[in-house]
Amino acid sequence: xxxxxxxxxxxxxxxxxxxxxxxxxxxxxxxxxxxxxxxxxxxxxxxxxxxxxxxxxxxxxxxxxxxxxxxxxxxxxxxxxxxxxxxxxxxxxxxxxxxxxxxxxxxxxxxxxxxxxxxxxxxxxxxxxxxxxxxxxxxxxxxxxxxxxxxxxxxxxxxxxxxxxxxxxxxxxxxxxxxxxxxxxxxxxxxxxxxxxxxxxxxxxxxxxxxxx
Numbered sequence: 001x002x003x004x005x006x007x008x009x010x011x012x013x014x015x016x017x018x019x020x021x022x023x024x025x026x027x028x029x030x031x032x033x034x035x036x037x038x039x040x041x042x043x044x045x046x047x048x049x050x051x052x053x054x055x056x057x058x059x060x061x062x063x064x065x066x067x068x069x070x071x072x073x074x075x076x077x078x079x080x081x082x083x084x085x086x087x088x089x090x091x092x093x094x095x096x097x098x099x100x101x102x103x104x105x106x107x108x109x110x111x112x113x114x115x116x117x118x119x120x121x122x123x124x125x126x127x128x129x130x131x132x133x134x135x136x137x138x139x140x141x142x143x144x145x146x147x148x149x150x151x152x153x154x155x156x157x158x159x160x161x162x163x164x165x166x167x168x169x170x171x172x173x174x175x176x177x178x179x180x181x182x183x184x185x186x187x188x189x190x191x192x193x194x195x196x197x198x199x200x201x202x203x204x205x206x207x208x209x210x211x212x213x
Contacts, residue, residue, distance in 0.1 A: 004066055004074040012061075013078060014051040020044035021082050024090030027111035030101045034111050035156040038122050041086055042152060045079050045126070046145040049134055058138045062213050069205040076131060076201050083123045087116065098174050109163040113182035114171040117189030118159040124189070124196035125151035131204035138211045 020040040027034050052058060061071045094111035109115050130148035134141060163172035170178045171185065 001066075001070055001074070004061075004064070004070055005077060007061075007064075008074045008078045012048065012052050012055075012057050012075070014044075014048045016047050017044045017078075017082055021086045022089065024086040024088075025093045027090045028093040028097050028100075030097075031106045033108040034105070034115060035108060035160065037086070037090070038119065038152055038156060041083055041123060042126050042145070042149055044082060045130065046141055048078070049075075049130075049144070050141040053139050053141055059213055068208045069201075072131065072135060072204045072208055073201055076127065076197060076204070079127060080197060087119060104172075104174075109159055109172050110174050112172075112174050113179050114163070114185040115159070117182070117186035118155055120186075120189030120193040122152045122155040124193040125155065128196040128200045128203075131200040132207065135204040135208040135211070138208060138213070 020043065023040045024037060026032060026037055026040075058071075062068065090111065097111060104110060126148045128148075129151060130144050133144035133147050159171070162168040170181045173179070173182075
């Protein structure tokens with residue numbers, strides 16, 4: 001499994017996977033729609049799968065002395081590592097942003113605890129749908145992306161709407177009181193991420209085993 005992970009990172013991962021990971025720093029940009037971070041994270045996943053399709057990585061991996069479940073697990077681990085690194089990398093920039101731009105974000109939600117909870121939820125749903133759809137045939141990277149990005153758009157729309165409604169305006173705050181009220185959103189997002197990724201692996205593996213390469 002360790003050798004398979006090395007193969008994923010050194011051979012199968014498209015360079016944009018590493019480049020878009022650094023885009024977590026976009027939360028430092030003033031008056032910027034931080035929901036765009038979701039887009040780059042999802043695009044990085046799709047481009048890597050598309051790159052693997054063009055280089056016959058699926059067939060190459062299937063010829064290795066590993067199971068199809070391990071192939072799916074290695075790819076899922078790579079995607080999750082990118083997503084979590086993007087999130088962790090963005091944290092210091094989010095704290096710095098509050099210091100530099102205390103007036104807030106004029107075009108969307110702040111990079112706060114609620115934002116990160118929604119980010120985890122969006123990535124959880126994206127991974128679940130994408131891996132289930134891609135490994136149905138193991139080559140439709142673009143079609144799987146469009147299906148998987150729909151729940152991400154729903155999460156973004158709900159997040160931005162709640163941040164501007166009077167009853168849930170605390171989701172747009174960065175004060176200590178607002179952050180405490182946002183913690184259930186963060187916890188829900190984390191729980192969804194921890195639950196959906198094993199499910200994405202299970203469904204993806206089940207469907208990949210049926211694919212005749």
